[in-house]
Amino acid sequence: MGKHSPIGVFDSGLGGLTVVKEVRSLLPGEDVVYFGDIARLPYGNKSPEAIRRFSVENSLFLIEKGVKLIVVACNTASSLALDFLSRLFSVPIVGVISPMETALRKKNYRKVAVIGTSATIRSGVYQELIHRLLPDCRVMAQPCPLLVPIIETGAFREEIGEEVIRHQLKEVKAFSPELLLLGCTHYPIIEGQIRRFLGCEVVSSAHYTAQAVERTLRDLGLKRERRKGRGTLRIFVSDVPDGFEELAEMFLGERLEGVSVRRSQMCFT
Numbered sequence: 001m002g003k004h005s006p007i008g009v010f011d012s013g014l015g016g017l018t019v020v021k022e023v024r025s026l027l028p029g030e031d032v033v034y035f036g037d038i039a040r041l042p043y044g045n046k047s048p049e050a051i052r053r054f055s056v057e058n059s060l061f062l063i064e065k066g067v068k069l070i071v072v073a074c075n076t077a078s079s080l081a082l083d084f085l086s087r088l089f090s091v092p093i094v095g096v097i098s099p100m101e102t103a104l105r106k107k108n109y110r111k112v113a114v115i116g117t118s119a120t121i122r123s124g125v126y127q128e129l130i131h132r133l134l135p136d137c138r139v140m141a142q143p144c145p146l147l148v149p150i151i152e153t154g155a156f157r158e159e160i161g162e163e164v165i166r167h168q169l170k171e172v173k174a175f176s177p178e179l180l181l182l183g184c185t186h187y188p189i190i191e192g193q194i195r196r197f198l199g200c201e202v203v204s205s206a207h208y209t210a211q212a213v214e215r216t217l218r219d220l221g222l223k224r225e226r227r228k229g230r231g232t233l234r235i236f237v238s239d240v241p242d243g244f245e246e247l248a249e250m251f252l253g254e255r256l257e258g259v260s261v262r263r264s265q266m267c268f269t
């Protein structure tokens with residue numbers, strides 16, 4: 001493992017590709033290996049024990065690929081398994097929640113809301129982070145279990161998708177936050193719709209996570225020097241569902257041409 005090793009990224013599905021997009025934009029010379037655990041998606045309604053076990057298996061898969069750092073590009077896994085993974089493995093691990101600190105430090109916000117999967121919101125990790133940084137801030141944390149399905153199925157583009165967004169966010173709208181944190185790596189896809197409905201500032205952690213990756217690599221002397229051309233991207237998935245390509249391109253914001261996509265040999269119990 002060294003400067004020329006790839007960065008490993010995993011998520012429960014393809015939502016983590018929104019983080020890969022930012023990593024590739026900030027660190028274009030780095031090679032990336034992605035693992036999307038589509039066969040076991042969603043993680044958001046699973047028990048903490050199952051989420052930890054899946055996260056360990058996903059990390060082992062990436063470590064076998066020789067990665068120099070692992071990005072847990074899933075809020076659910078970051079909120080429940082990050083400390084566990086950091087204790088277990090010597091490879092540096094970056095999650096998607098603490099990078100949100102940068103967004104929270106921008107202003108002295110008085111009213112902040114966060115949305116995420118049921119498991120993420122139940123973990124209380126975001127609520128603790130906001131209270132620690134902004135002790136006088138009122139916080140609302142809302143689980144939105146229906147948002148991942150409308151994104152994964154493409155229904156967010158239809159009227160029914162708009163209706164689901166309005167339904168899931170009606171209490172957040174009543175709270176009228178100054179800032180909404182998107183606590184799920186799927187949500188950037190519907191960021192515009194959410195912003196239009198709520199009329200407040202909306203942030204996701206993808207860009208801040210890419211900055212945290214850059215800082216960690218630099219501090220550890222693992223950042224790759226400039227190279228000719230762009231780094232490679234290899235995507236491994238535990239299942240290839242219908243509409244996979246279109247979905248992956250939507251999250252990644254680029255065509256899959258030149259990207260190697262493989263079904264992994266990981267065996268699940």
Ligand code: DGL
Pocket residue numbers: 011012013015016041042043044045073074075076077117120148183184185186
């Ligand atoms: N992308 C996952 C997250 O950030 C959500 C999807 C799931 O429920 O597995 O929490």
